[in-house]
Structures are given as C-alpha cells and as structure tokens.
Amino acid sequence: MTALIEARGVSKRFRQHKRFPGLLGAFKTLVTAEYTEVTAVSDIGFDIAAGEAVGYLGPNGAGKSTMIKMMTGILVPSAGTLSVLGRTPHQQRMANAHEIGVVFGQRSQLWWDLPVIDSFTLHQRIYDIPQARYAENLKRFSTLLDLTPFLDRAVRQLSLGQRMRAEIVMSLLHDPKILFLDEPTIGLDVVAKDAVRKFLAEINRERGVTIILTTHDLQDIETICPRLIMVDQAKLIFDGELHRLRAALGSARRLTLEFVTDPGPLALTTATLTADEGLRKHYLLEREDVSLVQILGEVGSDRGLKDVALHEPDIEEVIRTFYQRRNAAATVAP
Amino acid sequence: MTAYAAFARSGFLTSLAYRNEVWANIFGKLVQVFARVAIWLAVYAGTMSVDGIGIKDMITYALLGGVVMGATRHDRIVRQVGTALKTGDVAVWLLKPVHYPLYMLAVEAGMSAYTFLLAVVPTIIIVALVYGMLPPASPFHAAMFVAFCGLSFIIHFLVAAIFGVLAFWLMTIFSLDWLLGSLVTLLSGLLVPFWFFPEPFGAIASHQPLAWLVYYPSAVWLGQLDIGMTLLYFGIGLAWAALLALALTLLWRRASSRITVQGG
Numbered sequence: 001m002t003a004l005i006e007a008r009g010v011s012k013r014f015r016q017h018k019r020f021p022g023l024l025g026a027f028k029t030l031v032t033a034e035y036t037e038v039t040a041v042s043d044i045g046f047d048i049a050a051g052e053a054v055g056y057l058g059p060n061g062a063g064k065s066t067m068i069k070m071m072t073g074i075l076v077p078s079a080g081t082l083s084v085l086g087r088t089p090h091q092q093r094m095a096n097a098h099e100i101g102v103v104f105g106q107r108s109q110l111w112w113d114l115p116v117i118d119s120f121t122l123h124q125r126i127y128d129i130p131q132a133r134y135a136e137n138l139k140r141f142s143t144l145l146d147l148t149p150f151l152d153r154a155v156r157q158l159s160l161g162q163r164m165r166a167e168i169v170m171s172l173l174h175d176p177k178i179l180f181l182d183e184p185t186i187g188l189d190v191v192a193k194d195a196v197r198k199f200l201a202e203i204n205r206e207r208g209v210t211i212i213l214t215t216h217d218l219q220d221i222e223t224i225c226p227r228l229i230m231v232d233q234a235k236l237i238f239d240g241e242l243h244r245l246r247a248a249l250g251s252a253r254r255l256t257l258e259f260v261t262d263p264g265p266l267a268l269t270t271a272t273l274t275a276d277e278g279l280r281k282h283y284l285l286e287r288e289d290v291s292l293v294q295i296l297g298e299v300g301s302d303r304g305l306k307d308v309a310l311h312e313p314d315i316e317e318v319i320r321t322f323y324q325r326r327n328a329a330a331t332v333a334p
Numbered sequence: 335m336t337a338y339a340a341f342a343r344s345g346f347l348t349s350l351a352y353r354n355e356v357w358a359n360i361f362g363k364l365v366q367v368f369a370r371v372a373i374w375l376a377v378y379a380g381t382m383s384v385d386g387i388g389i390k391d392m393i394t395y396a397l398l399g400g401v402v403m404g405a406t407r408h409d410r411i412v413r414q415v416g417t418a419l420k421t422g423d424v425a426v427w428l429l430k431p432v433h434y435p436l437y438m439l440a441v442e443a444g445m446s447a448y449t450f451l452l453a454v455v456p457t458i459i460i461v462a463l464v465y466g467m468l469p470p471a472s473p474f475h476a477a478m479f480v481a482f483c484g485l486s487f488i489i490h491f492l493v494a495a496i497f498g499v500l501a502f503w504l505m506t507i508f509s510l511d512w513l514l515g516s517l518v519t520l521l522s523g524l525l526v527p528f529w530f531f532p533e534p535f536g537a538i539a540s541h542q543p544l545a546w547l548v549y550y551p552s553a554v555w556l557g558q559l560d561i562g563m564t565l566l567y568f569g570i571g572l573a574w575a576a577l578l579a580l581a582l583t584l585l586w587r588r589a590s591s592r593i594t595v596q597g598g
C-alpha cells in the first residue's frame with residue numbers, strides 16, 4: 001500500500017526582519033535590511049498510511065503547527081518534498097481542500113455571529129455536499145458529540161468546549177480522507193477533552209479517517225494515536241509506537257528491593273545498584289530485555305527478600321527526563 | 335456559485351443578529367442626510383440657482399448620495415480584510431475551496447442589501463417627505479441609475495478591499511481606514527458635487543474611479559448626462575472596475591504568497 005502522506009527531508013526556514021531594541025534601535029530597524037533566519041522544521045521525513053492515527057508531539061515552538069500548515073498547503077516548504085494524497089499541497093490547495101479537514105484549536109472556522117447550524121449549512125455549500133450525505137453526517141456527529149442542545153445558538157455564545165466540538169463536527173461534514181487537528185484539546189476541561197478524544201478515536205476506527213494531530217497533551221496521544229512522531233527544536237527525534245518511546249529515549253526502569261535483614265552490599269549483573277539503605281536497595285534497569293524473573297533469580301531465595309517494587313516511568317516522565325538532559329547538555333556546551 | 339449566494343445570505347443574516355444597529359443606523363443616516371441638506375439650504379439662502387443648478391437639484395443630490403453610498407461600509411471591508419491578513423486568520427480561508435476576495439464581496443453584498451432595505455430606504459423616504467425630491471429625469475435615466483448603483487457598489491468594494499490588503503504591508507488598519515474615509519468623502523462627490531470644484535480640480539475629480547461612487551449615479555438621475563454620455567461614462571466606470579479588480583487580484587496574490595512562503 002502506498003503512503004497517504006509522504007514527507008522527504010522537509011524543512012521550513014523563516015526570514016525575520018531583525019529588530020533592534022530601544023528607541024534608537026527602533027529607528028535603526030526602519031533603515032536596516034538585516035534578517036535573522038529561524039528554522040522551524042528541519043529535515044523531517046515520514047510516511048503515513050491510510051487509516052493511521054498519528055500524534056505529532058513536541059514542546060512549544062518545536063515546529064508542530066508549521067508542519068501541519070505545510071501538509072495542508074498553506075505554507076510552502078523551504079526544502080524537501082511533501083506529498084499528500086498524491087498531490088503537492090501548496091500547488092493544488094483547492095483540489096486538496098475537498099479531501100482534507102482541518103481544525104485549529106486556536107483559530108475558529110465557525111461564523112462568529114451565526115448559529116452553529118448556519119455555519120454548517122455554509123460549509124455544505126462551500127464543499128458541495130449532497131443533501132442526504134450532509135444530513136446523515138450531521139445527525140451522526142451531532143449525536144456523538146452531543147451538539148444538538150446548542151445547534152441553534154450563536155457561536156459567540158458557546159463555551160470553548162462546545163465551540164471546539166462544533167469545529168470538529170464541521171471539519172468532518174464533507175467526509176475528508178485526512179483530518180488534521182492542531183492542538184484540538186487546548187484549554188478544554190477534563191470532560192470536554194475526554195469527549196473529543198473518544199470521538200476522534202471512534203471516527204478513526206469506524207470510518208477509517210486518517211488523523212494527524214499535534215498536541216502537548218500525552219493523554220490525547222494515548223487515547224487516539226497508536227503512533228507517535230516526536231519533534232524537538234525543529235528535528236524529528238522519535239517516530240514509532242508510543243510504548244517504544246521509553247526505550248528509544250533511554251529511560252530506564254527502577255527497581256526497589258526490600259529485605260527482612262540487611263544482606264550487605266549486593267551487586268547484580270542484571271541491574272545497577274544506585275542507592276543502598278541497608279534493608280532497602282535501589283537499582284536501575286538499563287537493559288530493556290531484562291525481566292523481573294531474571295533479577296529475582298539472581299538475587300536468590302535465601303537472602304530474606306521481603307518485597308519488590310518495579311517502577312515503570314510514565315511517558316510524561318520519559319519526555320521530561322529527555323528535555324532536562326537536553327537542556328543540561330545545552331548549558332554545558334559553549 | 336451556490337456557495338457565494340449562501341455567503342451573501344449569511345451577511346444579511348449576520349446583520350440581522352444585531353437588531354439595535356438598525357435603529358442606530360437609521361438615526362445616524364438621518365442626521366447625515368439632514369446635515370448635507372441643511373448645508374445646501376444655507377448656501378442657496380435667497381437664491382434659486384447657483385451656476386445653473388437649482389436648490390431642488392441640490393437637495394435631490396444630497397439625498398441620492400445617501401442612497402448610493404449609505405449602505406456600503408468601506409471601513410468594515412478595510413478592517414476585515416486587513417485584520418484577516420495581519421493576524422493570519424486568512425489561513426483558515428486558504429484552506430477552503432473558496433476565493434477569499436469573492437467571499438468578502440458576497441458577504442458585503444448581503445450586508446449592504448440589509449442596510450439598504452432597513453436603514454437607507456426609510457431614511458430617504460423620511461427626508462424626501464420633509465424636503466421634497468426630484469424624480470429621475472426619464473425612464474432611461476432611472477434604469478441607468480440602478481445600473482450605476484451596482485457599479486458604485488463594486489468600485490466601492492474593490493477600492494476598500496485594496497486598502498485592506500495594503501494594510502498588510504503599509505501601516506495600521508486604522509490609518510488606512512481614515513485615509514480612505516477622507517478620500518471617499520471628497521472624491522466621490524458625496525459632500526460637494528464636482529460642478530462646484532474649481533478647474534482643473536473638477537476635471538481631475540470627474541475622471542478618477544471614486545467619482546463613480548456618488549457623482550455619476552446622481553448626475554444620471556438628475557439627467558445631467560444625455561443618453562450617449564450616460565453610456566460612455568458607464569463604460570469608463572466598467573473599465574475602472576476591471577482595472578481595480580486586476581489590481582486587487584495581483585495584490586491579493588502577493589499577500590497570500592507572502593503568507594504561504596514566509597508565514598506572514
């Protein structure tokens with residue numbers, strides 16, 4: 001099967017007019033033509049197949065939105081090739097528009113002064129959706145996301161959670177093959193986040209809509225996306241299944257052994273001793289293939305082992321460790 | 335095409351969402367038209383005609399200015415186009431199979447239709463009942479007046495949209511909006527018809543595109559142009575509209591490619 005989205009060495013550099021600080025600097029800015037180059041996306045490549053759900057994760061300013069904008073065709077890559085549904089997005093933006101849906105968490109596509117339902121009918125006209133198809137989609141999605149109570153209300157009177165649900169429904173009315181979501185859960189409360197996540201997961205599973213979503217929120221990815229692409233400082237640092245991220249970023253599991261009586265210093269080949277409190281000893285499991293059974297076998301049954309606690313770092317911790325390590329490296333380097 | 339008809343309808347409905355504006359609008363327009371009429375009554379005090387133009391003609395001219403210009407709000411167009419470009423909200427529009435300038439034109443047509451029906455017509459009726467208004471010079475002139483009104487709307491929209499796009503490069507939306515406001519007041523003939531301008535300013539003013547906003551439609555109603563001249567000036571107005579549409583298209587392309595290449 002061929003990929004729905006193909007990115008090869010995609011980069012995006014922005015040229016920004018250099019500004020000088022202060023009052024004199026402001027005048028200097030007027031007459032100089034100096035530019036600073038900012039690299040938002042650097043040499044990123046991936047393939048996404050039909051029906052996948054991919055989470056695009058990274059901290060603020062990592063280039064997530066820029067990548068989404070390039071895939072939807074509203075930004076032109078500085079280098080590399082990008083193909084979406086067999087087209088170059090920015091060259092065939094209109095043709096592409098009919099087959100993709102886009103939701104921006106921070107930018108509304110609904111008509112502010114009109115009732116929600118009027119925005120939907122306008123959307124139907126823009127995309128030439130046949131009446132039967134439109135009515136069916138509207139009914140199904142509105143039920144799933146519980147839009148019916150506020151369909152007649154003006155968009156400016158909606159809560160953020162209601163508005164976001166309406167945005168998502170609208171983006172799906174024309175049966176897009178790919179749905180791009182840029183931080184769809186930003187600013188939502190727990191209940192709204194949950195509703196949005198479940199809905200997206202279902203749409204992906206039942207209708208086979210390919211989903212690409214950017215987020216800071218790992219929960220989004222855990223519920224919706226089996227596959228994770230992680231970027232940091234414009235570069236791709238991980239692409240694969242979520243549960244393999246830990247291994248890829250090199251975060252080790254931690255093991256605590258508790259004894260009835262202190263067995264003395266206990267070195268193991270399968271794990272590294274990091275702290276020794278006598279009765280309680282802490283180890284780091286650097287190797288992924290080591291199992292608890294192997295470790296316990298090495299400790300043996302004759303040392304008075306009372307309790308065992310294996311600590312798996314959660315994804316958030318893995319990523320936090322990664323960023324901290326990176327920042328530390330950055331401060332050490334000149 | 336059905337999409338643009340739907341946009342025009344949504345513009346109409348959006349206006350309807352702010353019902354209080356209807357009354358504020360009628361009141362504001364009444365004050366404006368009364369003020370213009372009052373100025374001419376003062377100028378004509380005692381005399382029945384100045385440079386061959388009678389007081390009845392002038393009152394009618396002042397009212398017609400309200401008819402053709404009263405509904406379209408260039409400030410709204412400048413602000414919307416300018417804001418969409420400056421904040422990058424226009425990206426949302428680049429994602430849809432729709433041309434944004436045409437979308438704006440359709441919405442503005444809907445909004446103008448609304449203002450025209452609910453604010454302009456009542457205002458004109460009230461003022462006409464108070465001061466009296468001359469009928470169109472002939473059925474031909476009446477029909478052409480309607481055509482000139484359509485042309486006036488198109489040129490008004492194009493100029494405002496061009497100013498809106500310029501805001502992307504030049505300066506604040508506010509200053510461009512203010513500049514356009516003064517230009518339109520003076521150069522459309524809304525405040526003073528060009529026949530009172532000293533030469534060569536009269537000749538210059540009657541050949542620039544803004545003259546088609548108020549001056550020519552009103553002159554046609556009053557029968558100051560004969561059949562041949564009416565058609566000729568309609569043709570020139572169409573040419574101006576085509577030129578402005580081309581300018582808008584080019585500027586729009588430059589602005590949107592700036593956004594897509596440099597990210598705004």
